[in-house]
Amino acid sequence: MNILAEIAGRTKLRVAEEKARLPLSEVKRRAEAAAKECEPFAFERALKGGDISFICEVKRASPSKGLIAADFPYLDIARDYQAAGAAAVSCLTEPYWFKGEDRYLSEIAAEISIPVLRKDFVVNEYMVCAARALGASAVLLICALLDDAQLRSFAQLAGELGLSALVEAHDEAEVERALLAGARVVGVNNRDLRSFQVDMEVSCRLRSLVPPEILFVSESGIESAGDIERLRRHGVDAVLIGEKLMRAADRRAMLAELRGGGQ
Numbered sequence: 001m002n003i004l005a006e007i008a009g010r011t012k013l014r015v016a017e018e019k020a021r022l023p024l025s026e027v028k029r030r031a032e033a034a035a036k037e038c039e040p041f042a043f044e045r046a047l048k049g050g051d052i053s054f055i056c057e058v059k060r061a062s063p064s065k066g067l068i069a070a071d072f073p074y075l076d077i078a079r080d081y082q083a084a085g086a087a088a089v090s091c092l093t094e095p096y097w098f099k100g101e102d103r104y105l106s107e108i109a110a111e112i113s114i115p116v117l118r119k120d121f122v123v124n125e126y127m128v129c130a131a132r133a134l135g136a137s138a139v140l141l142i143c144a145l146l147d148d149a150q151l152r153s154f155a156q157l158a159g160e161l162g163l164s165a166l167v168e169a170h171d172e173a174e175v176e177r178a179l180l181a182g183a184r185v186v187g188v189n190n191r192d193l194r195s196f197q198v199d200m201e202v203s204c205r206l207r208s209l210v211p212p213e214i215l216f217v218s219e220s221g222i223e224s225a226g227d228i229e230r231l232r233r234h235g236v237d238a239v240l241i242g243e244k245l246m247r248a249a250d251r252r253a254m255l256a257e258l259r260g261g262g263q
């Protein structure tokens with residue numbers, strides 16, 4: 001079984017436990033209440049226009065790298081990202097492989113003013129509603145994990161809650177499926193979630209398949225100002241960076257270095 005299927009299976013059990021504590025009707029009510037108080041689609045707005053935007057990730061561990069941050073002052077990290085000019089923050093909430101927690105997301109969203117993406121393995125509508133209820137402005141939908149009907153219905157539900165959906169693809173067929181599902185933000189993962197192989201060329205190759213009015217985010221394995229420059233040249237709207245920033249002693253300085261010559 002590949003890791004994605006394994007994570008999805010474990011996630012379904014996790015959500016079933018959550019549901020037993022807090023029913024879907026209550027999470028929906030909380031999500032709708034949160035939607036009334038938040039600016040709709042703030043995530044998309046934050047990525048639009050200007051130079052390439054940075055989505056900076058708060059990630060404690062990953063299946064490919066193991067423990068990334070022994071010391072994990074997640075609120076300080078999120079505040080640093082905001083101070084360094086990040087357009088948005090991505091926060092892992094998956095507990096078993098990424099050592100994430102829902103409270104990291106809710107506390108970060110309450111602490112900073114830039115939008116926060118819930119980075120998790122969404123497998124049902126409960127998780128979309130919970131994302132909003134926790135204070136997220138965006139939710140990740142992974143094409144490799146969801147069929148067309150699920151992609152469409154979760155993207156629509158997100159839309160009804162004013163949440164942006166970052167629809168993640170890794171090849172031509174998945175980009176096509178993302179667009180068919182009505183994605184307004186397509187993320188191309190440079191990392192193959194099955195083999196963990198990282199190749200920036202994947203983003204460069206797939207860029208032209210996404211029309212200019214749809215936001216294009218390049219995700220994973222981005223490590224240098226040179227990488228960013230290459231993606232900029234290909235017309236990428238935003239980059240999603242985790243490990244390189246998480247491991248930096250001075251995250252603000254690292255973000256400035258990655259941004260390089262752009263304004």
Ligand SMILES: O=P(O)(O)OC[C@@H](O)[C@@H](O)c1c[nH]c2ccccc12
Pocket residue numbers: 057059119120168189219220221222240241242243244
């Ligand atoms: O740490 P990196 O290589 O900079 O990658 C960040 C981000 O793209 C990665 O965490 C990610 C991309 N898609 C995902 C889906 C699930 C979990 C994690 C991810």
